[in-house]
Amino acid sequence: MKTDLLPLSQISDALASGEVSPEALLEASLARIRAVDGKLHAFLRLTENEAHAAAKAAAQRRANRNPAGPLDGIPIALKDIYCMEGVETTCGSKILRGYIPPYDATVVRKLKQAGAVIVGKLNMDEFAMGSSTENSAYGPTMNPWDLSRTPGGSSGGSAAAVAARLVPGAFGTDTGGSIRQPAAMVGCAGMKPTYGRVSRYGVIAFASSLDQVGPFAQDVRGVAYLLAAVAGYDENDQTSSKRPVPDYAAALGRGVSGLRIGVAREYFGEGLSPEVERAVRAGIERLRGLGCEVRDISLPNSPHAIATYYIVATAEASSNLARYDGVRYGYRARAGQLLEMYEKTRAEGFGAEVKRRIMLGTYALSAGYYDAYYLRAQKVRALIRRDFDQAFATVDAVVSPTSPTTAFRLGEKLDDPLAMYLSDVYTVPVNLAGLPGISIPCGFDSKGLPVGLQLIGKPFDEETLLRIARAAEPPGHRLPPIVEDH
Amino acid sequence: MAVADFEPVIGLEVHAQLLTRSKIFCGCSTRFGAPPNTQVCAVCLGLPGALPALNRGAVVMAIKAGKAFGCRIAERSIWARKNYFYPDLPKGYQISQYELPICSGGAVPVPGLGKIGLERIHLEEDAGKNIHAEGGSEVDLNRSGVPLIEIVGKPELRSAEEASEYLKALRLALIYLGINDGNLEEGSFRCDANVSVRRKGESKLGTRVELKNINSFRFVRQAIEYEIARQVELIEGGGKVAQETRLFDNEKGVTRPMRSKEEANDYRYFPEPDLPPLLVSRELLDSVTVPKLPQEVVEMLGAAGVPAADARAIVSDPRLVEVHRRIGVDAKRAALFVVGELARAVNENEADLGALKFDPALVPAVWKLQDSGAISSTAAKEVLAELIRTGEAPEKIVERKGLAQVSDSAALEAVVDAVIARHPAEVEKYKGGKASLLGFFVGQAMKDLKGKGNPGALNGLFKKKLGEADGTHKAK
Known part of the structure; x- marks a missing residue:
């Protein structure tokens, strides 16, 4: 197998042994993007000049036997939600078309320091609002396993790029499942760390109390490398945690025997596709086979998570997106008067789903409705968090399906927002509780579409989560047809 | 007209810029008067992805105000977003405090009025400034993110004169605390007034009107007096006062409607998710020291034998108090010097209180020369004037100007x-x-x-x- 088709950690090993050079990897990545991305549309733009310079510098460090770490020289790509100095960053929205940030997000700065070669910016649902990447103002991304299907979302570009081996690793963001759900839909690993584990500075906000940065890779070890490079306290993000960052990769080798895994009955109910359930239960049995103790648990308030989420997230979004007013940057509509300028700019600059959520959130915060909606949602959120706290008194991790179905067809749920929202029914509670979660591949349905298994961990216990995920991930790496065709 | 039959009820809200060197949520300078948009960064411009990081210096200053006025200081207070659209507000919301402010209760001592109660003092960020020019409007965001405290007074004031006295006392107290420069002209001390009237003897409050754009002591008096008369006339004529915000037109001396209650913004306050709750530890609280407030200094000077009029004159400017303190001996004579020679030199632009050229501790040396007969009293005045101007040692001045008396x-x-x-x-x-x-x-x-x-x-x-x-x- 070609080196660039290997999972990230093996590419890292190949770089370390000198088997492959950063420049060769970059060329292979760019060649594959040129050949395949016309069909996938994972990338919104490439940063070839910066990437060539970065690959050259990485090669120099590798030659000097002074690499910056396991990522030094590895091509990666970023969801177009990360501000990158001098590179257009649109957040999938028309309202930010042409916007060039004057600074790097903390995550981008750390990745550059780690020697990662950033090849481009990836497609996403506008402002990370969506579960299919169809809400991008720049057109949808296709699923590498079936081009008529979506890769999930909102980080669909990131997931598709990794699954199609356009890059070994990518970063997305996860507010209600936007990393884990697309990872499940395309059959790769994707992790949402604990809220506060990774700095949000320079990551364009959707819902500040829920947003979290996270990595995609083919393998769990690759995820661990990527997470280690970006995790940690940042004085520019006061919601980031000062807890020390453990050595994630070192935790992976330890076995899982004796770990207690909780199976919540609320995550195997109505709406779950039988094929997904079968694959996930098989995954649970594999964990049992590895010596895990599997326990039934209950997370009774989880069924309220979607309703709670669509109040909290939209309320915060309605405020976070107020800055896109046409005054300082981004799109501005022609208008004679200030109010008219605001109205036309936002009417023309935002897509339908973004407008829907701004209106929902504005309503939830309005005088006379605040107590009934926002305040009540915060109370339910506290109950959901308490459910998990109680569960973690008896188990080390919770296992569930990542999403109730495998990848759905383009357009299938576009006119039915509620059906689309339910695609995140198992991932949303994790964001509301601020916990770490990871999705790993656990087989295929009868159509040959990947199924994802979600593991949920204790706050800041990414180590245990990665350790279980590593043990449970499938040994083989089946390639999607689009890669084999190429 | 029967204004005398009515009792005005006035409460003031003061926005005071805190004298931190950098802004409340970023490292940009707070210096006034720089060219537009030169003291800005991703945070105070509200660029996508930028997040606020709290400047603890602003918190210390708010605590100082709270301690000085006897407020309760919250161990845990909450930041909130106040949402509205305006070009000078780059994020589309102002980070402020709403349900749980850092200070609540307390009172401001006002000479002649006793103590005027406070509802609360909270921290917030300032907005930028719209500049309306020919051909369009422009926005200067240098002020965006400058730290403010909003001091919300209870409606305990009963006349325009009282309101003005309260403001003067509050302004001077903030200057003494070293947390505000008291500059109304540059907008670092701003005031809104809530005014209502009720028939004397009535306990229920009338409908209140909020007055804006009253940024001088004179305008405060004018605007409130106009508003009281307007409301009384309205009620006497059988009308009703509408709850609204009115703008003071300082050229015509009248208030005019700005927006009605129905048009008022729904600010959709909610807790700011980008900032954790503001925690004030016992250690922090104890470490914040409060200097003497004006009233205490007046009393202290009086006890030292300084006549009341001189004491009040000195206290009107803490820099004069400082000079008086540094002279160190003979409080009464030192006061005479401060309100006499020094005040004269300042008036004639021969001295700048912000950048004194002389060491006040040298003043007693001049007195000594005079008292010993080494120089005449006329010469002593000249030496003091020269000392203020140049800072040269008194003996040197006497020698250089040949002012020594012949006593041989x-x-x-x-x-x-x-x-x-x-x-x-x-x-x-x-x-x-x-x-x-x-x-x-x-x-x-x-x-x-x-x-x-x-x-x-x-x-x-x-x-x-x-x-x-x-x-x-x-x-x-």
Whole structure:
């Protein structure tokens, strides 16, 4: 197998042994993007000049036997939600078309320091609002396993790029499942760390109390490398945690025997596709086979998570997106008067789903409705968090399906927002509780579409989560047809 | 008109810029007057992805105000977003405090009014400034993110005059605390007023009107007086006061409607998710020290023997208090110097209280020269003026300007003898009882000495040489 088709950690090993050079990897990545991305549309733009310079510098460090770490020289790509100095960053929205940030997000700065070669910016649902990447103002991304299907979302570009081996690793963001759900839909690993584990500075906000940065890779070890490079306290993000960052990769080798895994009955109910359930239960049995103790648990308030989420997230979004007013940057509509300028700019600059959520959130915060909606949602959120706290008194991790179905067809749920929202029914509670979660591949349905298994961990216990995920991930790496065709 | 039948009820909301060097949520400078949009960054421009990081200095200043006014300081207070659209508000929301402010309760001492209660003091960020020019409007965001405290007073004021006194006392107190420069012109101390009226004896409050754009003590009085009269007239005429916000037109001296209650913004306050709750530890609270407030300094000066009028004049500017303190001895005489020579020099632009050229501790040295007779009182004034201007040591000034008096008795005696010899007729008259001629003799001697004779010593010498004049003759 070609080196660039290997999972990230093996590419890292190949770089370390000198088997492959950063420049060769970059060329292979760019060649594959040129050949395949016309069909996938994972990338919104490439940063070839910066990437060539970065690959050259990485090669120099590798030659000097002074690499910056396991990522030094590895091509990666970023969801177009990360501000990158001098590179257009649109957040999938028309309202930010042409916007060039004057600074790097903390995550981008750390990745550059780690020697990662950033090849481009990836497609996403506008402002990370969506579960299919169809809400991008720049057109949808296709699923590498079936081009008529979506890769999930909102980080669909990131997931598709990794699954199609356009890059070994990518970063997305996860507010209600936007990393884990697309990872499940395309059959790769994707992790949402604990809220506060990774700095949000320079990551364009959707819902500040829920947003979290996270990595995609083919393998769990690759995820661990990527997470280690970006995790940690940042004085520019006061919601980031000062807890020390453990050595994630070192935790992976330890076995899982004796770990207690909780199976919540609320995550195997109505709406779950039988094929997904079968694959996930098989995954649970594999964990049992590895010596895990599997326990039934209950997370009774989880069924309220979607309703709670669509109040909290939209309320915060309605405020976070107020800055896109046409005054300082981004799109501005022609208008004679200030109010008219605001109205036309936002009417023309935002897509339908973004407008829907701004209106929902504005309503939830309005005088006379605040107590009934926002305040009540915060109370339910506290109950959901308490459910998990109680569960973690008896188990080390919770296992569930990542999403109730495998990848759905383009357009299938576009006119039915509620059906689309339910695609995140198992991932949303994790964001509301601020916990770490990871999705790993656990087989295929009868159509040959990947199924994802979600593991949920204790706050800041990414180590245990990665350790279980590593043990449970499938040994083989089946390639999607689009890669084999190429 | 029957204004006298009504009782005005006034509460003031003051926005005071805190004197931190950098903004409340980023490292940009707070310096006033820089070219537009030169003190800005991703955070205070509200660029996508930017997040606020709290400047603890602003918190310390808010605590200082809270302690000075006897407020309760919350161990845990909450940041909130106040949402509205305006071009000078780059994020589309202002980070403020709403449900749980850092300070609540407390009161401001106002001379003549006792204590005026406070509802709360909270921290927030300032907005930028719209500049309306020909051909369009522009936005300057240098001020965006400058830290403010909003001091919300209880509606305990009963006249425009009281409102003005309260504001003056509050402003001076903030200056004493070193947390605000009290500059109304540059907008670092701003005021809104809530005004209502009710018939005397009525306990229910009338409908209140919020007045904006009253940024001088004179405008505060004018706007409130106008508004009281307007509301009384309205009620007397059978009308009703509408709850609204009105803008003061300082050229015409009237208030006019800005927006009605129905048009008022729904600010959709909610807890700011980008900032954790603001925690004030016991250690932090105890570490914040509060200097003496104006009222206490007046009392202290009075106790030291400074006349009340001088004390009030000195207290009106904490820099004068500082000079007075640094003189160090003889509080009463030091006060005379501060309100006399120093005030005069400041008025004549020969001294700048913000950048004094002299060490006030040198002032007593001048007094000593004067008291010992080394220089005359006229010369002492000149030395003080020169000291203020240059900071040069008093002895050096005396030497350089040749102001030393001749007190050497041999030298003086020769002159006295010469004067007596030159004026036999006057000597005769003096001896005959015209005591007032003593001044004439001293004057003649001074002339011979080019003004540098010690007048006391000369007096003594003439008396000794001519014998005491017989005062009883003089009375005839």
